[in-house]
Amino acid sequence: MTDRALRESATFDRATIRGIQRAAETGIYHIRGAGAKRALPHFDDLLFLGASMSRYPLEGYRERCDTDVTLGARHASKPIHLDIPITIAGMSFGALSANAKEALGRGASAVGTSTTTGDGGMTPEERGHSKTLVYQYLPSRYGMNPDAIRAADAIEIVLGQGAKPGGGGMLLGQKVTERVAGMRTLPVGIDQRSAARHPDWTGPDDLTIKIAELRELTDWEKPIFVKIGASRPYYDTQLAVKAGADVVVLDGMQGGTAATQDVFIEHVGIPTLAAIPPAVEALQGLGVHREVQLIVSGGIRTGADVAKALALGADAVSIGTAALIALGDNAPELEDEYQKLGSSAGFYDDWQAGRDPAGITTQDPELSARLDPIEGGRRLANYLRVLTLEAQTIARACGKSHVLNLEPEDLVALTIESAAMARVPLAGTSWIPGAGL
Amino acid sequence: MGVLNEEVVDLHVSTVRELNSALHKAHDGEHWRVTNPGGAHNVAVGIDSEIDVVIDGHVGYFAAGMHQKGTVTIEGSAGTGLAENMMSGRVHVKGNASQSAGATAHGGLLVIDGTTGARCGISMKGVDIVVGGNVGHMSAFMAQAGRLVICGDAGDSLGDSIYETRIYLKGQARSLGSDCIEKPMREEHLAELAELLAAAGRTESPSEFRRYGSARTLYHFHSENSSAY
């Protein structure tokens, strides 16, 4: 190589150039899994202050710091009690293998938390292995069966996802096997589209009646969640509460997906950090903060992320991508196989393609068999325990005997952007950009 | 009127919640009558036994929603989402139905003597729907399975993005949606249509109908089809 000063363009960087070449070669947009890859203001831009002269910490190993949370007591006669405020997000059988769904159920149940179904209905594997199972009620209504709703512990009406607010779903033909197609009443092997809009209601007034219908079906027993992709969280939260939701699930743009257009993932929706304060403000304005629970998802990776989301006013968080990684997604041991697929451990995001060497995002029987649901469940339970211990560590340092006692006052921001979005002061100052405007 | 041993629930006196809760506890073979429905929403939602329910008047949204097994007869008209996601059994509306009648329904027979609004049979997944009158625009949108019989006319974009549902139309469609085409009426189609018409108590002859279904060109993503999306 000659010693020319090669300079990569910031506008036309290598990924951008490759994107143009790919489009020119294939004539179809790039579909992939996982969430937004661009750098965004996130929980990393916040810090906890910890105890000091005026705040007393709790003893790390002696004084209790509780983590339990109750969801759905507003209207449901059988609310859900979770031991930890970290739930497993809705991911469909179809997108995930049956073994992966079972592993999620085993891991979550081992630490006393819930899992969630997804597009395509409820499988016996996940019902059987999940102590607490939330049933997703989606626009496609694939596999939607009132018996499944009756068998669930809560119902989550999905309006959107952070990765694609305003988008429907897709499941490419490779994953539409006989079992998946049968559950969704579709021909085997087609590129399946899921509707973006619910087929029988539009708008908040209709949603009120829809929620009432689901309550009637279940004799007002089960909590009803409403999941929204973060775009207009203040209004969406207000309207969901007005429509009668017991729980609002708010998914930011970093949230993972099984298969979505890259342009959608990267350019629609707002970051998780920016979405939480408006949602909390809406709940507080209606006088229902903590009565209607807020579950936040989209880019939760560590106990610090959990603690920060709770401090900003969430009642619980939900994880998708991190749970798959805990099961074995992107494992370095699979490097050779990722290479063969044109990817690499740490980069693999072709969750739409059905060739997952880890056996998680696939319907191929041989690949799926690689994931041992018992071992996967053990790994997920370990990871959830670590998240919980980390969140407790931070909460104790801030003097809180329950992780839900964390509050915005415990936080400062590292950047002006994150200070404005999270509505906490820039570290070392009392300045909250935008406050009082 | 009235049947021997009929349970009567008057919605002037009882709430919808009391009605539904009673219907969920009902036993096979029972007869129920709902009086003064007054356009209430969510009437007779979630029935799951072989009971026979007659509703004396008009109902609002989601009447007989997620219905299983039994029979519901509505002696009036129904609002949005009639019998949405019904699984089995029979729902019969003597009047008209609003939008999204039979949406996503997986099985059973839905009969509407009158006319429906938009999106009749949207995303239907195995139900049979027989409409005596017309259906509104976007009916059978993304319809996956089951049969939709329309004795009147259809609005714009009938069967848009349809999968494997078979549509039988006696009148005219204002327009067909993406990937929906007319298909030949073979013997087996005439036979199944005759059965459906008979089951719905209709007197039309199968030979008066034409059949529509999926051209199946949108089953796989191809950029050449981008104008259809």
Ligand SMILES: Cc1cc2nc3c(=O)[nH]c(=O)nc-3n(C[C@H](O)[C@H](O)[C@H](O)COP(=O)(O)O)c2cc1C
């Ligand atoms: C493989 C996969 C499948 C998903 N399927 C669904 C789904 O069926 N319904 C839904 O509401 N969200 C779905 N999601 C989104 C998750 O419920 C959740 O919002 C998201 O994963 C949270 O962000 P995180 O991945 O950063 O934790 C899926 C996500 C993944 C990664």
